[in-house]
Amino acid sequence: MLERITGSGEGGIERIRIADASFPAPFPRSLEYNAPAHGTWNIVHIGMAVPQSHSIYVCADNCLRGVVMTAAEMGCSDRFSGVMLRERDTQTDNLESITIEGVSDVIEHLENKPPVVFVFLVCLHIFAGSDEDYIFRELSRRFPDIRFVKGYMDCIRQKEGPTPDMKLRMAEYTPVEPLETVPGRVNVLGCDIPFSSDCELMELLRSHGYDARQLKDLRTYQEFLTLGDAAVNICTYPNARDAVRALSERMGCAYAYMSAGVSSDEIRDQITQLAGVCGFEAPGDDWFSMREAECRKALGELSEALEGWQVCIDYTAHSRPLGIARLLVSHGINVRGVFLNQILDDDRDAYLWLKENCPDLELISTILPGMVQYGRGRSIPGTGEKTIAVGQTAAWYCRSGHFVNIIEGGGLWGYQGILRLCALITEASERTLDYRQIIPRKGMGWPSLCPELTVGGC
């Protein structure tokens, strides 16, 4: 039985019943806390995913520190540089000089000139009124063989518009120019975690003779530019939606958005849509029915296996945490809570369903100050040994080594994605991981050069 969590006592505003939660912002804005779960990608990782690119951040020391160490920990210091802003730079001009001269100085020192350079501007450039066009025009004039791409680390604007992550995803495709379309070529873009070849998305494309490419398949910048010859672009991740749509409009090619579905109906719709946009015949009803039955069976078995267990899910594990919750709850699995700070449009239906059918489900903020009390000596009340955490943040707050270590959906898609999720949850119930060693490492999927992350008593 769930404990009552309303009121101003312990728990306070950081944990609420979904029945009492508003859409899309269930929590108030306040000071923000940061849990030590860092497996998700940040803008350094996203920029580096463009082959042969070099990133240059023009920012203050404290801001530069985070990104330079991200690059160092992933073993990519040779693809990263910084220009450190000082007080006097804001007094001499609008930061144009230091940006242009600093970036130029960096490039002149690079042994191998990169074909593409991401130059990241920051909050200071915005407030100083930097002439960004002039900066990039001048850099392009000085280094005509290099393609400059404007990136932002302008965190101050992220609550009032696209986040730096979304803007960078938009920027990263700007060098891609429309090429002569190659029939049958499909770009599967957006999600940083690649899809395996056995998920329906990739398998259906391949079996119908399509050449489906993901970013990971492109080894050089020249190959990256060939994204411009695709007949279809498919976006699989919410934060990349605007970026892939804009790319598709520029290329004049077909576009479809299909982030990983988390219900049979949704998956059926997506696969039908996939067939339509690519121009192959959608699978017959038997094909769907057989796979749906497989999923029902797997979820039923999971429900039996999880007798006495509860599950917590966080938004870093999957962009549809409420959709996952609905999937599990509707098959009799005890979902205790969902960690999130906002509810995306994609998850609205699941939110409404859970509000109606599982009103005591807890929504738990990951950033409100009260969360500081959880994760070290104390877990979220009611969680503990028999809790399976889906995602790193859930693992931290529930203090559970029974965790599914995925980010951004973990490359799960379609019916295979549901089957794989069931397998991962089952596996998590059968073993524990040392989450305190795993979750502080940045950028899952990239190397982490960090050794053991605890020192002595720390």
Next chain:
Amino acid sequence: MAAESWKKQTYWSLPVYTGDVSGVCSALYELGGMVVMHDPSGCNSTYNTHDEIRWISRESLIFISGLTQLDAICGNDRKLIDDIVQAAEQFHPEFIAIANSPVPWLIGTDFSAICSKISSVTGIPAFRVETNAMHDYTYGAGHAFLELARELFAEEDAAAHNDSGASEEEDSWKSHTETYHGTDKAHADVRRRLRLNVLGMTPLDFTAPDESARLRRLLESAGFEVVSMWAMDDTLDNLRNALRADVNLAVSSSGIYTARWMEEAFGIPYTAGVPIGAFADVLFSSLVKCASDRVSRTAYLDLPGAAERNDSVRGCIAGECVISGSRAADRMLSGRGSWDIVPLTETAGGLIKAGTPCPKGESEIREVLGRYDEVCADPMLKPACSKDCRFEETPHFALSGRLYLDRMGSIIG
């Protein structure tokens, strides 16, 4: 801008040191206060990922304000005040410290008024630590300790300004040290009475496990009484006793701001240095002399010949000044030759000998380090040295972060 001054600001392959905002958080971490970074987003993640090894195991009230563009443009300080007051009511911290990132600095946020308002509403002391994210951790941590000291000893500071005469206790102590100064036995006796504060201890410099306990044991076994340790493994209540000390020991440049202020405000002299190897006894003697003649010292520069450039230099020790200087002194005293200090952190004034180059930016760092055949520094600086250089790794958390935690040896030994 000055011709080519940007060369001091570019880093094409080297990392940068921990920034000032993280330095503030690190300094105040263990004292039961609440630290708020007035920043949109990134400072908190940077701090707890790369600059703070205690985050996983030890709770501390460290938050960001989540500043937005609209609030900055409209000057909506009310939100910051309300959010801090709300959190203070939830957690009842011992104090509230505010550090800030570039935009609040650029728009001239009135932190004095904000802190005053917060204090009056909550009854909790609130102070601002002057940062803007454009300095390194020695500046941030140093000013955090300084502002905390000013807050803790505001009344005593005011009283001291009204009474410039030495106290009875001071006179008695001075006479005692003057009487016995001169013999080893006398020094040991004096040390037994000598009370000191350790200033400038943070895991950014002293990262190895139990480093503060090791230092405390070493000082106590040498006969000193450690009154307070700013600020590892100590409490805010105990830090309030700091004015009982006869002398301050600044073990890093982060401690030097408070040491100088306590000297100016309360006449407590200081010695800068870390008791490393053969240098420890010299440092201890320096502390005794310092308490006796009331003259502050940078102990590693007081060694014969250390204040002048030495033509027979064997190599250099690069990094934070006080630790590098103490390492150099240990080597010199133990017959391992003369070593230059190459200061790479910001707070260096008075902590290095005159004429010491202070390289800024990768070009200058490469140029200076490239002159030496032997270099002792963090492993991430190795690419900046000459190819044939004999490189001795001394990982420094404030530079290489988590990358070499498994090789992070004790500084004190």
